[in-house]
Amino acid sequence: MKNSLFVLLLALVTTASASPLKIELPPEIPNFKAAPGVEVAMQQCLVCHSSEYITTQPPLSRVAWKASVEKMKGKFGAQISPEQIESLVDYLAKSYGPPTP
Numbered sequence: 001m002k003n004s005l006f007v008l009l010l011a012l013v014t015t016a017s018a019s020p021l022k023i024e025l026p027p028e029i030p031n032f033k034a035a036p037g038v039e040v041a042m043q044q045c046l047v048c049h050s051s052e053y054i055t056t057q058p059p060l061s062r063v064a065w066k067a068s069v070e071k072m073k074g075k076f077g078a079q080i081s082p083e084q085i086e087s088l089v090d091y092l093a094k095s096y097g098p099p100t101p
Ligand code: HEC
Pocket: 041, 044, 045, 046, 047, 048, 049, 053, 054, 057, 068, 069, 071, 072, 076, 077, 078, 079, 080, 088, 092
């Protein structure tokens, strides 16, 4: 009984893999706002996720963006150098922060 179950499973697995599944992902087009520092964001912030993770946030303060960048580095292991943190935070706070009066 156990053996026939195994054979059945094996047959199912082999038939399933007979026709390879083709998955087409939509093209990834980063849409960061052009501003000083955008190159660092393009280089550092698209390694793990799309630009939408940043562009769809509500306006965040400089402090909040700094915390976010430090979280990407500290918790998620982003390879961001200390010098890049400042320009990233400047760029993010200017481009995706609350409007300055
Ligand atoms: C090493 C991988 C990695 C890199 C590089 C990275 N992130 Fe993330 N980011 C993550 C992960 C993991 C999440 C959480 C995903 C989830 O919760 O679904 C995330 C989520 C976010 C979020 C959503 C809010 C949150 O905290 O979950 C923001 C905003 C964000 N990242 C900003 C950035 C910015 C800005 C950069 C560039 C400085 C960056 N990320 C680079 C891994 C990374």
